[in-house]
Amino acid sequence: MADGYFFRGKSVSFEEAFPDIKELNIEGTEGDVAQHKKIFLNKDNLAISCSNPLCEDKVYNIKLGDLIAEMYRNKETLRKEIISCGGYENMGQGQKRRCLNHLNVKLEIKYKSPLIDKNG
Ligand SMILES: [Zn+2]
Secondary structure, X not given: OOOOEXXXXXXXXXXXXXXXXXXXXXXXXXXXXXXXXXXXXOOOOOEEEOOOOOEOOOEEEOOHHHHHHHHHHHOOOEEXXXXXXXXXXXXXXXXXXXXXXXXXXXXXXXXXXXXXXXXO
């Protein structure tokens, strides 16, 4: 489980890894077909637990660090991702089914350097 940011094999702080980021907003909403629940995400909580009480493997595998790094490389300002829970519900009698919960993640990055308009 990653608990930090990695740069050339070294664990570094967020500021060291992404010196050009002025502001980072991460918004998360967890839900299944029936309900949606707002959850709070930031650059320091990389492992989010699934709220389904029947779910056995309660952690979303969000690679926020990788996502941020990819956005940073491309100077993207907005990214929306849907991450499915990798856990299972135990149905009894040795039966299992996939947990249907998922996480909608919205990442917004503001950069210190002015953006180059790719469409221009
Ligand atoms: Zn789950």
